[in-house]
Each structure stands twice: as C-alpha cells, then as structure tokens.
Amino acid sequence: MNLGLLLLILLKVSQDALGVQVYEGEESVLLRFEVDVSVSVRSTVVWSREDLKQEKVHVRQASGDDYGDQNKLYTNRTSMRADALQTGDLSLNLTKPAVGDSGTYTCTVRRRGQLLNTTEVELLVKAPFPVWPWIVAGVMAPLLLLAVSVGLIISLANKAMKDRLRDQLRVVEVAEGTESVELTCTTKADLTGQIQVEWRRSVPKYMVIHIYKDNSNQPVQGYEGRIEMKNEPLTESSIGQKDLSLTLKKPRVDDGGVYICTVYKNGEIMRQKIVVLCVRETWIKTIRGSCCAKKAAAEQRAKAGRRKKEEGEATEAQTLTTEQSV
Numbered sequence: 001m002n003l004g005l006l007l008l009i010l011l012k013v014s015q016d017a018l019g020v021q022v023y024e025g026e027e028s029v030l031l032r033f034e035v036d037v038s039v040s041v042r043s044t045v046v047w048s049r050e051d052l053k054q055e056k057v058h059v060r061q062a063s064g065d066d067y068g069d070q071n072k073l074y075t076n077r078t079s080m081r082a083d084a085l086q087t088g089d090l091s092l093n094l095t096k097p098a099v100g101d102s103g104t105y106t107c108t109v110r111r112r113g114q115l116l117n118t119t120e121v122e123l124l125v126k127a128p129f130p131v132w133p134w135i136v137a138g139v140m141a142p143l144l145l146l147a148v149s150v151g152l153i154i155s156l157a158n159k160a161m162k163d164r165l166r167d168q169l170r171v172v173e174v175a176e177g178t179e180s181v182e183l184t185c186t187t188k189a190d191l192t193g194q195i196q197v198e199w200r201r202s203v204p205k206y207m208v209i210h211i212y213k214d215n216s217n218q219p220v221q222g223y224e225g226r227i228e229m230k231n232e233p234l235t236e237s238s239i240g241q242k243d244l245s246l247t248l249k250k251p252r253v254d255d256g257g258v259y260i261c262t263v264y265k266n267g268e269i270m271r272q273k274i275v276v277l278c279v280r281e282t283w284i285k286t287i288r289g290s291c292c293a294k295k296a297a298a299e300q301r302a303k304a305g306r307r308k309k310e311e312g313e314a315t316e317a318q319t320l321t322t323e324q325s326v
C-alpha cells in the first residue's frame, strides 16, 4: 500500500470519527444522510437532538415540512431537499451554525410508526478563530524573531570583539635585570606589498621607538642598541607566521607601559597588536624602596606643595599681567 493511500484512509477515518466540524460564522453546514428510496418514500423523517428538552430540529412528512414541535433554536435555519423522500437524500441543511448547535443529531425514518432506518451525525461548531493568535503570529512572532536575532548578533559581535581584543592585547611581566624581554607581535596576514612596521610606546609618553621600513631596521634615538627585531621579519617563520616581535634588552622599571605594533600595508593600517609590559623591581630595590618610601612620600608631598605655591604665584602674576593689559 502506498503512503498517499494510507494517509487518505487515515484522514477519512479521522473525519468520520470527528463527525462534522465547522466554525461559527460559516454560511451553512450539511448533515448528510442517504437511504434507499424504498425506505424514504411515503415515510416520516425526523431530525432531532436528544440532549435538548424540545428534541425536534426538523420534521419532514409526506405532506411537507412540519415545524409544529421544532425547537425555537432552529427556527428558519433548517431545510431539506424538497424531493428528499423521492430521492432518499435526507440530509439536513443548517444555516448560520453556532457553538450551541454542537451535539449529536439523530435522524429517524419511520413509516406508520415503524422504524426503517436511523443514523447519528456528530456536529461540532467551533468558536470563530480568535484574533489574538493572529496578532501573535503576525506581529509578535516577527518582533520576537527580530529581538532574538538582534540579541544573537550583539552577543556574536561581543564575542568577536573580545576575541579580537584577546588576540590584540598581550600582557608581559618581567623582573628588572632580566637579560631581555620579547614584545610579541606575530601575524598570519599577507605581507607582500609596501610594508612598514612601527613600534610605538603610548604610556607614559607617546613616542615611536622602532621602525622597520624598506626592508631594514631604523632604530630610533634613545633606544639604539637596546632594541632588536628579527632579521627579515616579513618572511614566514616555521609556524606560518611572520614575526615582527621586538626584543628589549635589559628592561628597566621605567620601560613599563603600553607598546603598540602597527603594520602598514601600502600606507594603510593593516594590523595592530598591543603589548602591556610590566617590569618589576628587583627585591633589593623593593626593600630599599619600602624603607625609603616614607621619606620619599614626604619629599614628594613637600615638592608638590612647593610646586602648587609656585603655580599659585604664577597664576597671580598672570592675572596681574592680564589686568594690566586690559
């Protein structure tokens, strides 16, 4: 048996089990019943609902419709084919079905009081589709989708930013007196073209400390002999990266700060790596430092006080000058 046929059968079975289903507000609904003409001819057909006090929904006699005992719920709402008894099609047409019409409808066919045939039809009239699910589906769902996607984008962007920062930022800590420290800057980027690598120091003072340009190192005054870069830094090392790292010899406490490695390609910034360098004092210095800390602090305070006083005087002098010039 193929699947389509199976589905069709299942659908048919479930439809039969469910009876007739309509939504309130529909024009009409048909409760089907057909019998052999030999049964229907000259018979009396009664459609009824046994759950109602006044059971009769529709009565058809050989002489015509009989609304005498009809339940008032069904006034002007029921009809049968005019030739129902002649054709055997005893279906009941119910107009403007309402939720209250739901129930079991029984149709009986009698001739001179004798029951010839009968059937039951289950009718379920569902409340009209409420509006709010459509609002939910039509308005809320897209909004929700939008919110979710925006959230997702933000969190992805956030993660990307964090990843980039982690990739860009490195913190190195060494003790003073160490032979050398490496300020790492590696990249897998394509370094063909006109490449310039610039190492800058931004804290405590902004300054360029090393430039690699036109395939040669160009050390900067004040750092000669203390800074070294790899030979041919633009060629790939064994791990597939270009190593633009800087080696700082004999780092001092005042070398601590933020170092930025910037790679320019054809004059435009291509990559940037940040290395934060912390140089710890040696233990001898630390002890000496803490011994002298009070004295130093006192001196500092005194100095600051003096400076303030001087500044104050300077400001006064300036004010005087300004007033004089006015």
Ligand SMILES: *[C@@H]1O[C@H](CO)[C@@H](O)[C@H](O)[C@H]1NC(C)=O
Pocket (backbone or CB within 6 Å): 034, 035, 036, 116, 117, 118
């Ligand atoms: C009622 O009619 C149906 C369809 O014509 C028929 O299959 C069934 O046997 C009848 N039932 C009785 C009790 O005569």
Ligand SMILES: *[C@@H]1O[C@H](CO)[C@@H](O)[C@H](O)[C@H]1NC(C)=O
Pocket (backbone or CB within 6 Å): 075, 076
């Ligand atoms: C039923 O139809 C008749 C004739 O059209 C009308 O006079 C009567 O008011 C209707 N009754 C109801 C309950 O609609």
Ligand SMILES: *[C@@H]1O[C@H](CO)[C@@H](O)[C@H](O)[C@H]1NC(C)=O
Pocket (backbone or CB within 6 Å): 028, 030, 079, 093, 094, 095
């Ligand atoms: C049921 O009655 C309504 C109103 O008279 C009519 O429009 C509709 O076509 C009828 N349905 C059937 C299946 O006869």
